[in-house]
Amino acid sequence: MKKISDAMCGVKPFFLSYIIESAKFIMKAEEKLLLQKFLKGRCSDKELAQVKVLLEQPGVDGVLDELITIQSGEQWYGTLEPDQALLDLTARKKAEAAKRFAEGKSSQPELKKRWLFGRLNILQHAAIWAGVILVGTLAVWQYKNVVHHTEQVAYVERVNSKGLPLRYVLPDSSEVFLGAASSLRYPENFKGDTREIELQGEAFFQVNRNPEKPFIIHTGNVQTKVLGTSFKVEAFGQNPIVVSVATGKVGVSQHTGNTSKTLALLTPGKQVIWDQQKQVASEHNVDIYSLESWKTGDLSFEEQPLSAIVGEIQRRFGVKIHFADATLAETRVSVTFPAGKPIENVMYILSETGRFSYQTTDNLVYKIYPKK
Incomplete structure (x- = not known):
């Protein structure tokens, strides 16, 4: 740990010097992409010749530092907690990259020599890179925690203890008629690429069509997925789950762990009854008028x-x-x-x-x- 600590102490002046140097060097976007490809060891012989020219440019080392840092940061972006394993793996990845460069995805001696003995000897600075990546990972970790804290999703809960169905308008302007002894939970705003809600009890839905953002109702481990349609869902405790369609198409599936099972693909006038105890799905006809009149009481x-x-x-x-x-x-x-x-x-x-x-x-x- 002392080596890593010592390396981190040298990160700021080391990194700052390259930032200052790279600030003097303006590189085109396509040239950066080429260097990124080179760092991943994917260049053709023709591209390697272009890389050789780029490496001779003053200030290029700063750009390389930036690209390597970004590349490693992206690799470990999902890590929430930096630890010794992260440091060891990061150092190993940098050493492997240096070895690729040294052994020469290229047959050009000048290019090989530059990476072995030039100003940016990655093997020599492996510990420093580990420190740089640690600092970057810590920053990302702290940032993600701050964002997670400040961007907590706010949920709306609706309850109808008894009486006629109650009408609610969802964030996408879809309508839901919530039945007695039922509850509904959904985010204040539908973000991302889905519109997801949780239902306990029964409700009739009139969903605004949006092919780019499916509407998904969660009832236990059963999901009802639509793009835009009207239908009724009944899900009371361990009673059978019933999904009945008035208009459009509805997909019903069961999800357990990482596996999913399609229970039914329903069209107007069809319903599926999922017996949770027997794990059996059966399809039936349903009166559309009865479905639509239910929402009015x-x-x-x-x-x-x-x-x-x-x-x-x-x-x-x-x-x-x-x-x-x-x-x-x-x-x-x-x-x-x-x-x-x-x-x-x-x-x-x-x-x-x-x-x-x-x-x-x-x-x-x-x-x-x-x-x-």
Whole structure:
């Protein structure tokens, strides 16, 4: 460590001298690109001849220093924490580069001689380069931490505890109608090349089309990806995840670790039900009118099991409904409830359609059982 420390002490005057020297030397962009290619050992014989001419120019050493520093800095940009391994690897890379230059990706003795005995002997300054790269890495590390601290992404959270779907406008002007007992989390601004949000519960989305910036909904380890369309997602705990499409195309996939599995590619009038317990996906037809009317508060069910209908009613009205006979839960019913209907009316209509009786308590707990 003492050698590295000593090397770092000499970095500033060493580096400053080359900056001063290079300031006097103006190099064209294409010439810099050529030198970068040379430093990576990728020059042809013709290009090496051009490099030889460039190396004879006064002040070129400063430019070379700059390019090598940038090259190493880019290599280690992703390193968050400088350590001894970084220093050792950096020094080794510089030594390997020097060896390539010395052994001559070129057969030209003058070029080889210049790198072996010229003013910029990289092997001689390997420790100094390690110090330079350490300083650069520390600066990048500090800068990234400052940026990460100052540019923390601000998130918006929306919650609908019960009642009719609530409409929200997202940062890209897309609309979402958030259902009862549901929550939504998304950034204040969609930066980068995607628009990503998290959903717990159910919601209907009307997504503005943007082929360059896919819209992705995360529900656990399932992703629903669209470019611009309207669709409904249901994801309550360990219940099956249901994605139903009204317009456009929707891709649904499961992501576990580094692997992904396509569950369905849906078009209008199609839905996929992903059974999280059995790990099975099944596709079905769905009534588009029912989907689109849901966002306005209407409840419309077409041949749905009574258990699914009861689940929606419990969330919408904040009540509890119990089955006295478990077989009732599988009874399939078609029924529609316009928005704004009180729970008393809803339960009466449902009992007549589903042919069951029910009792209620003062704290809105319903018990349903087969009609005698």
